[in-house]
Amino acid sequence: MNKPENIFTKERVHFNLARLKKSGSTFEVVLKDPEKAYLFRQGQQENIRDIINSEHIFTDAKKGEFASETELQKTFNTSNILEIAKKIILQGEINLTVEQRKKLNEAKKKKIINYIHQNGFNPKTGLPHPVQRIENAMEQAKININPEEEFEYILKKVIEKLKTVLPLSFEKIHLKVIIPKEHAAHTYNAVKKYNIFNESWNNDGSVSFEMSIVAGAKSDIYSILNKLTSGTVIIEEKR
Numbered sequence: 001m002n003k004p005e006n007i008f009t010k011e012r013v014h015f016n017l018a019r020l021k022k023s024g025s026t027f028e029v030v031l032k033d034p035e036k037a038y039l040f041r042q043g044q045q046e047n048i049r050d051i052i053n054s055e056h057i058f059t060d061a062k063k064g065e066f067a068s069e070t071e072l073q074k075t076f077n078t079s080n081i082l083e084i085a086k087k088i089i090l091q092g093e094i095n096l097t098v099e100q101r102k103k104l105n106e107a108k109k110k111k112i113i114n115y116i117h118q119n120g121f122n123p124k125t126g127l128p129h130p131v132q133r134i135e136n137a138m139e140q141a142k143i144n145i146n147p148e149e150e151f152e153y154i155l156k157k158v159i160e161k162l163k164t165v166l167p168l169s170f171e172k173i174h175l176k177v178i179i180p181k182e183h184a185a186h187t188y189n190a191v192k193k194y195n196i197f198n199e200s201w202n203n204d205g206s207v208s209f210e211m212s213i214v215a216g217a218k219s220d221i222y223s224i225l226n227k228l229t230s231g232t233v234i235i236e237e238k239r
Contacts, residue, residue: 015061016100018085020092023075027067027092028058029085034096037089038104038147048082051089055081094148104147111151112158113138116168120159121215123169126237128215137166172212177225178234181205187228194221210238 016031030053031037040046049055057067073079076087096104113134121128129137141161146154162168179187184207188199191211199209213221225233 016095016097017061018089018092018094020088022091025067025071025075026059027072027075027084027088028061029056029088030054030058030061031089031094034094034100035104037094040086041090041094041148042151048086048089052085055085057081057084057088096147101147105145108147108151108154109138109145112145112155115155116159116162118216119214120168120170121173121218122167123171124167126173126215126218128218129166129168134162134166137162140165173215173218174238175211175213175221176208176236176238177211178208179206179225179229180232183229183232187225187233190228191221191224 016034017028018031018034018037019026019028021027031051032053033051036046036051040048040051057072059065059067059071069079072084076084078084113131116134117128117131138158141164143158143161145158159168159170181204184201184205188207188209195212196209197212199207201207211221222235225235
């Protein structure tokens, strides 16, 4: 394996590394963008070449010690550097600066809050909780975000803790809708992309159907239906 002459300098430098211990050895890859590495771990389709600094696998990157092709083949059953780099990123540890970790924490926290706002609601009022209310409740429940954990796993933990301080439900809201005949055709065509069922075209030309929606979509659905029908729609919310 050719070893580049100019990757390392005599200056003391900081490396963002992904490190995997496997079969009694340590394998490292230098990261160009550790934040993209975390997104890659979360399942986003990031180009591996945009994540790693060079197509080389190390046993000790700071000392400039490379893993041999024989060792890579024996451990990973391949000598393909990009495939090995993917495995190290997916299975190993990624070191981050404090600032990088904080940025990733905030991004994941925002994603979780938006999910709860859009999909959950207050069962006492039937309305979504405001974003600020959810954020305050997370602070009250002393919820910490770990960027290394998968979104679905940490979301479940956050919801469990939030329910101790915040009335919260994720049941779908069930609506029964009746559109008068003068607005029936164009309104039905406009909303049939949503989750509607039990539609019935009545003898008077009106159409009725049911909808199952997340809480965060409620105000938008009401607004759309009222606009399309000039306020003549009949909406019954069922629990």
